[in-house]
Amino acid sequence: xxxxxxxxxxxxxxxxxxxxxxxxxxxxxxxxxxxxxxxxxxxxxxxxxxxxxxxxxxxxxxxxxxxxxxxxxxxxxxxxxxxxxxxxxxxxxxxxxxxxxxxxxxxxxxxxxx
Numbered sequence: 001x002x003x004x005x006x007x008x009x010x011x012x013x014x015x016x017x018x019x020x021x022x023x024x025x026x027x028x029x030x031x032x033x034x035x036x037x038x039x040x041x042x043x044x045x046x047x048x049x050x051x052x053x054x055x056x057x058x059x060x061x062x063x064x065x066x067x068x069x070x071x072x073x074x075x076x077x078x079x080x081x082x083x084x085x086x087x088x089x090x091x092x093x094x095x096x097x098x099x100x101x102x103x104x105x106x107x108x109x110x111x112x113x114x
Contacts, residue, residue: 035071050074
């Protein structure tokens with residue numbers, strides 16, 4: 001369920017206290033465990049270290065993040081790529097293509113120097 005409109009958005013008062021009177025460019029990242037806190041317009045430009053259960057990834061708040069929760073930008077699960085034999089073959093072909101392109105570019109630059 002969403003929060004009642006009569007109550008308004010939940011913004012952690014401790015975070016508002018920490019950013020009060022500070023400039024975003026000059027302040028150090030603010031460490032917080034409050035993942036449920038909604039991002040207010042006053043927070044734009046600040047860097048937050050939001051706890052994800054293990055570490056504190058840095059979150060730079062931008063204008064389009066206003067209204068979202070801080071926890072949405074600090075992922076709690078690490079994605080490990082899907083794999084198998086087919087995926088490995090695709091990656092090998094892509095790597096060979098990159099190597100061939102790099103060699104062609106190197107040959108083109110050496111021809112241009114002559």
